[in-house]
Amino acid sequence: MDNQDQKVERMTLLVFASDLDKVLGAFIIATGAAAMDIKVNMFFAFWGLNALRKEECKIPRKDILSKMFGWMMPKGANKLKLSQMNMMGMGTSMMKGVMKKKNVMSLPDLISTAQDLGVEFTACEMSMNVMGFKKEELLDGVKLAGVATALDSASESKTSLFIS
Amino acid sequence: MDNQDQKVERMTLLVFASDLDKVLGAFIIATGAAAMDIKVNMFFAFWGLNALRKEECKIPRKDILSKMFGWMMPKGANKLKLSQMNMMGMGTSMMKGVMKKKNVMSLPDLISTAQDLGVEFTACEMSMNVMGFKKEELLDGVKLAGVATALDSASESKTSLFIS
Amino acid sequence: MDNQDQKVERMTLLVFASDLDKVLGAFIIATGAAAMDIKVNMFFAFWGLNALRKEECKIPRKDILSKMFGWMMPKGANKLKLSQMNMMGMGTSMMKGVMKKKNVMSLPDLISTAQDLGVEFTACEMSMNVMGFKKEELLDGVKLAGVATALDSASESKTSLFIS
Numbered sequence: 001m002d003n004q005d006q007k008v009e010r011m012t013l014l015v016f017a018s019d020l021d022k023v024l025g026a027f028i029i030a031t032g033a034a035a036m037d038i039k040v041n042m043f044f045a046f047w048g049l050n051a052l053r054k055e056e057c058k059i060p061r062k063d064i065l066s067k068m069f070g071w072m073m074p075k076g077a078n079k080l081k082l083s084q085m086n087m088m089g090m091g092t093s094m095m096k097g098v099m100k101k102k103n104v105m106s107l108p109d110l111i112s113t114a115q116d117l118g119v120e121f122t123a124c125e126m127s128m129n130v131m132g133f134k135k136e137e138l139l140d141g142v143k144l145a146g147v148a149t150a151l152d153s154a155s156e157s158k159t160s161l162f163i164s
Numbered sequence: 165m166d167n168q169d170q171k172v173e174r175m176t177l178l179v180f181a182s183d184l185d186k187v188l189g190a191f192i193i194a195t196g197a198a199a200m201d202i203k204v205n206m207f208f209a210f211w212g213l214n215a216l217r218k219e220e221c222k223i224p225r226k227d228i229l230s231k232m233f234g235w236m237m238p239k240g241a242n243k244l245k246l247s248q249m250n251m252m253g254m255g256t257s258m259m260k261g262v263m264k265k266k267n268v269m270s271l272p273d274l275i276s277t278a279q280d281l282g283v284e285f286t287a288c289e290m291s292m293n294v295m296g297f298k299k300e301e302l303l304d305g306v307k308l309a310g311v312a313t314a315l316d317s318a319s320e321s322k323t324s325l326f327i328s
Numbered sequence: 329m330d331n332q333d334q335k336v337e338r339m340t341l342l343v344f345a346s347d348l349d350k351v352l353g354a355f356i357i358a359t360g361a362a363a364m365d366i367k368v369n370m371f372f373a374f375w376g377l378n379a380l381r382k383e384e385c386k387i388p389r390k391d392i393l394s395k396m397f398g399w400m401m402p403k404g405a406n407k408l409k410l411s412q413m414n415m416m417g418m419g420t421s422m423m424k425g426v427m428k429k430k431n432v433m434s435l436p437d438l439i440s441t442a443q444d445l446g447v448e449f450t451a452c453e454m455s456m457n458v459m460g461f462k463k464e465e466l467l468d469g470v471k472l473a474g475v476a477t478a479l480d481s482a483s484e485s486k487t488s489l490f491i492s
Contacts, residue, residue: 009319011318014357014489016349016350016353017328018412021180021210021211022180022328024210025180025209025210025326025328028290028311029178029311029314029315032310032311032312032315033315036312036315038315038319045353046349046352046353047349047412065422065425065426068422072413073413084211085236085237094229094232095294097229098229098294098296099294102293102294104290104293104294126356126432129430129432130423130426130427130430130432131426132426146360147356147357147360148360148364150357150360151357151360151361151364151366154486154487155337155366155486155487157487158318158319159318159319159321159324160324160487160488160489161178161324161325161326161489162326162353162489162490162491163326163328164328164345164350164353164491164492173483175482181492185344185374185375186344186492188374189344189373189374189490189492192454192475193342193475193478193479196474196475196476196479197479200476200479202479202483248375249400249401258393258396259458261393262393262458262459262460263458266457266458268454268457268458322482322483323482323483323485323488324488325342325488325489325490326490327490327492328492
């Protein structure tokens with residue numbers, strides 16, 4: 001497909017949030033676009049990295065601050081909370097229940113589907129560095145890159161969205 | 165105008181938030197663009213649907229969860245709150261007062277103006293389904309469609325913005 | 329550069345938020361793009377204006393509401409707080425400390441760098457009016473303009489992002 005590069009429509013999603021609702025929105029757009037043969041690049045920065053964390057992954061950390069960030073932030077797609085009406089987790093559980101009942105894919109399933117459809121995941125190196133995350137803590141297949149890579153992708157994309 | 169479709173500039177706004185400030189921002193952009201002869205499509209998903217709800221509309225609901233969503237979320241443009249400095253409603257009232265005093269259109273007026281200027285409103289079907297909203301609960305003239313329609317619109321647009 | 333206008337790639341950033349993390353994101357994108365010879369226009373509206381306020385600037389204000397907005401909102405880039413994990417300022421201080429330690433530029437430094445790289449800052453006139461801000465309260469070099477100017481810039485840009 002890449003040797004016909006001029007003809008492939010591209011989309012870049014800059015995922016900055018880790019609220020369940022916003023990350024769901026990002027992945028519904030990503031999988032929808034990929035199903036329409038749009039080549040989607042998702043860049044995860046800052047809080048957005050949390051959506052890519054493996055649930056179980058203990059890494060010997062170098063400093064106390066990295067440990068604190070690691071403890072305090074949601075560990076993976078299953079742990080994200082709604083940006084509103086979380087109500088100490090009740091609203092989030094309710095939303096997940098409704099989604100299941102109405103046959104809407106869960107976030108972890110959407111993430112797998114996106115990967116199966118060839119959506120590329122890139123984690124922002126600077127954010128990884130600031131939050132003290134290691135590559136091994138993120139889902140397999142996630143690349144690391146800097147802001148220039150995200151901007152190149154945006155330059156080649158018909159649509160770029162900042163999801164915060 | 166649509167038979168000259170190639171020449172019409174298009175804009176797609178994906179409205180995901182229901183905070184008064186952000187929805188105001190979306191409609192100021194939408195009406196401004198429409199006044200400049202840009203064809204604007206607004207897609208409302210998730211919390212964004214609240215801005216389109218009619219203030220008075222009782223629908224016999226099927227399940228308790230849909231009822232709960234209906235009760236707990238703001239019923240229409242008049243009920244939205246600021247994302248910051250709401251201060252139990254005081255900040256929001258203050259903001260509305262200042263806007264009136266300084267002759268800035270209120271959100272309900274901006275919404276009517278957008279409709280008069282031909283801005284199209286589409287509600288995300290999946291979000292409607294999850295939140296248990298019915299078409300009759302939304303402002304007249306709102307269409308329902310899926311994510312593919314939003315993505316098609318974005319593909320044809322010079323500018324697409326995600327407002328969350 | 330402007331007489332070759334057709335060849336210059338442009339980017340428009342609509343900065344609506346005043347959370348430290350989001351404004352940092354906006355300026356990392358802006359300076360990154362400017363370093364890649366993209367002409368960047370940043371429009372600051374609503375809360376976003378706070379990032380441009382001078383730290384020390386007393387203006388005789390006309391009305392009590394403008395005074396209140398002035399008091400209650402963060403006075404400049406140094407006073408912005410994280411959108412999450414602020415923890416009464418502790419999380420924000422921690423984040424600033426980590427950034428310094430890991431040699432990531434602070435927000436005030438990123439703002440200066442953006443200005444040095446020719447990034448244009450424009451403040452939304454309507455927001456200035458609603459919040460009762462005066463031009464003198466904002467950083468030197470900030471222009472004032474209405475939504476039409478922001479939309480014109482977006483129309484000419486390869487990439488436009490709404491940062492909320």
